[in-house]
Amino acid sequence: MSGNDYNRRNKVPRPLSDHEKARLDEFIDSIHYSARYSDDEYEYRHVQLPKNMLKAIPKDYHDQQKGTLKLLWEEEWRALGITQSLGWEHYEVHEPEPHILLFKRPINYVPPGQ
Template identity: 80%
Template structure:
């Protein structure tokens, strides 16, 4: 799957320069948490629809350190290949645009209103 194009309003310094895929052993450590990932209902404004994804807190300890922003101590903004590799499943078009810093296990996603997947 090709990398999602970075939106102009995302800070590219907050993500890896290119997707850093999980190795098999790293992925295996995350498997026990996948069924406990929570997904919010969608909500929107006039431009985007949004949702947040809640990772189990213990899962953060199993995610490789280079997925984290050392300055903030929270996850970096993840490429689609990265968040899908962690076990987050959602339809096409979603982009990870923020981490809810008071609760770093909550990842915020958005996509344009009326998104149509490429044919």
Template identity: 80%
Template sequence: MSDQLDIDYTRRNKKPRSLGDSERAKLEEFIEAIHYSARYSDNDFEYRHVQLPKQMLKVIPKEYFDGARGTLKLLWEEEWRALGITQSLGWEHYEVHEPEPHILLFKRPINYQPPTH
């Protein structure tokens, strides 16, 4: 499933990096100010972008950043949810808008159905 999303996994942490309680506490004040775009789509995917408050970038752990690019890495679902981003299932963080590194781009297949167990 993820392969069809064409995501550069080398831009992610090797495994999700959990937040500690003190890190999570520093992020709490920003959660209400996270902005979610309307969804938009093409023939294959629906998209949305999530705009974090710029000040929030200063309290996100350094392991979430790509030092070479100066932007956030592509985040695992566990990581972006830990930052306080709330979305339905199936969304993948696939890009950071480099001119505005506080904007995270997400996509998922059109008509995404969560797996049933």
């Protein structure tokens, strides 16, 4: 891990204001969810945001050095309008295509309390 990895995520989840959420509403129906794929440990999927949506996402969700979003806490990606079942973790951004967010969760994930 490089020394900058702690910068790839906000130290604590940063909630969106109602105004910020309202700016994102028009894009939510255009979010594309890939089929799931897996290896021995995790299942994966990628979520493709409309490119114009990136401009509407607050600056402090962005990694200015990489030109991508930071790694988002679940509270943050849900606030953007991404809807998925429990257990998914935003673990990587794809620099050549910063509007694509990569998610993973353990295979056979069981939510707490189930």
